[in-house]
Amino acid sequence: MALALAVASCGAEDDGAVDEQAQGDDAPGLEQSAGEDRRANADEPTESAEPPPRIDPGPKATLTGLPADASLASTPAVVVKISNNDDRSVAALIGIDSADIVIEERIEDRATRFAAIFHSDLPPLVGPVRSARTTDVDLMRNLGSPILVFSGANISVLSEIRDLSRDGGVVPVVNDDSETYHYRDGDYSAPDNLFTDAVLVGADFAEAAGAAMPILAFRTNESDTRSASIDGTGVTIEGRDVVSFVHHGVLGYVRVQDGAVHVTRDGVPLTATNVVVMQVDYVTNADDAQSVDAVTTGTGVVNVLIDGRRWEGTWKRESAEEPYSFFDRNGVEVVLEPGTTWLTLVPKGTYRFEVEAEIVGLVAGGAG
Numbered sequence: 001m002a003l004a005l006a007v008a009s010c011g012a013e014d015d016g017a018v019d020e021q022a023q024g025d026d027a028p029g030l031e032q033s034a035g036e037d038r039r040a041n042a043d044e045p046t047e048s049a050e051p052p053p054r055i056d057p058g059p060k061a062t063l064t065g066l067p068a069d070a071s072l073a074s075t076p077a078v079v080v081k082i083s084n085n086d087d088r089s090v091a092a093l094i095g096i097d098s099a100d101i102v103i104e105e106r107i108e109d110r111a112t113r114f115a116a117i118f119h120s121d122l123p124p125l126v127g128p129v130r131s132a133r134t135t136d137v138d139l140m141r142n143l144g145s146p147i148l149v150f151s152g153a154n155i156s157v158l159s160e161i162r163d164l165s166r167d168g169g170v171v172p173v174v175n176d177d178s179e180t181y182h183y184r185d186g187d188y189s190a191p192d193n194l195f196t197d198a199v200l201v202g203a204d205f206a207e208a209a210g211a212a213m214p215i216l217a218f219r220t221n222e223s224d225t226r227s228a229s230i231d232g233t234g235v236t237i238e239g240r241d242v243v244s245f246v247h248h249g250v251l252g253y254v255r256v257q258d259g260a261v262h263v264t265r266d267g268v269p270l271t272a273t274n275v276v277v278m279q280v281d282y283v284t285n286a287d288d289a290q291s292v293d294a295v296t297t298g299t300g301v302v303n304v305l306i307d308g309r310r311w312e313g314t315w316k317r318e319s320a321e322e323p324y325s326f327f328d329r330n331g332v333e334v335v336l337e338p339g340t341t342w343l344t345l346v347p348k349g350t351y352r353f354e355v356e357a358e359i360v361g362l363v364a365g366g367a368g
Contacts, residue, residue, distance in 0.1 A: 063100035065218025065338035076209035095126030127195030145210030232310025234355035273339025
């Protein structure tokens with residue numbers, strides 16, 4: 001049975017340096033399902049023993065870097081705001097496992113919500129759909145006029161979304177109770193009973209929207225090597241829920257929430273090829289003192305987890321129209337592995353690179 005991770009590193013200092021706490025030679029390690037022998041307290045950067053797999057030539061999906069039909073490049077992204085409020089949200093969850101990118105943002109009372117970005121695969125059923133927040137406005141600006149599906153918003157947020165729409169920056173699809181693009185499912189309780197059909201939305205609003213733009217950089221055959229890394233087998237993030245991402249040799253990073261593997265209502269675990277822990281500032285919303293908004297422009301501390309390894313350094317996004325860029329402590333760009341990405345926007349001091357033994361064992365023994 002796998003043991004606990006013991007790389008201790010909490011929210012780092014504002015200047016971009018992340019201080020590792022040495023755990024000693026007797027710190028327990030993580031036993032990988034793929035037979036890897038990786039120490040869990042490897043606090044010194046090391047080069048990968050094997051080069052990453054070669055990437056086939058040809059067209060790539062804009063938001064995953066994976067091989068794709070060339071026609072995909074001209075289609076828009078569909079962003080759906082998805083609930084993560086409580087057990088009712090978990091019970092109703094569907095479709096998010098098809099997202100190319102999930103951005104997890106705080107909303108209020110340390111709770112989080114998902115902005116699921118679909119492009120390569122549009123599922124016919126997604127939800128539960130929830131409201132847009134001020135944070136989402138800047139998250140839309142670098143996607144190339146995406147379609148944004150949400151249940152509603154307060155007057156201030158709606159005004160900002162309408163302004164962005166008038167400028168050609170987003171195509172909003174808000175619930176109007178017509179049951180055309182949103183519908184209520186009586187098997188679930190409000191507010192976690194609203195769902196959408198991303199296939200229908202993508203087809204009906206494609207002409208009004210714009211082609212998806214790349215917001216992340218993925219490895220290509222011209223960037224087959226990466227800088228030295230440290231152990232990145234897992235991370236724990238503390239909010240209203242306790243969330244862990246744990247590396248699994250087959251599935252990639254598996255999301256665990258409050259002691260259980262986070263799955264959709266049809267039993268599909270939430271996984272990602274890449275996990276980006278992006279430390280941001282949160283500010284109180286000007287029109288709702290209970291809500292907070294993430295500041296996703298400028299620069300800050302970042303940790304990028306890929307294939308059980310971790311790169312710590314700095315994220316940069318000079319303006320909301322620019323993609324996200326990640327750099328290690330030596331200023332070398334860290335590119336992601338082609339595949340899906342979970343980007344979590346975390347406040348300082350709320351995350352650590354440790355995972356409880358039982359959570360590691362849960363993923364190793366039951367996530368597949």
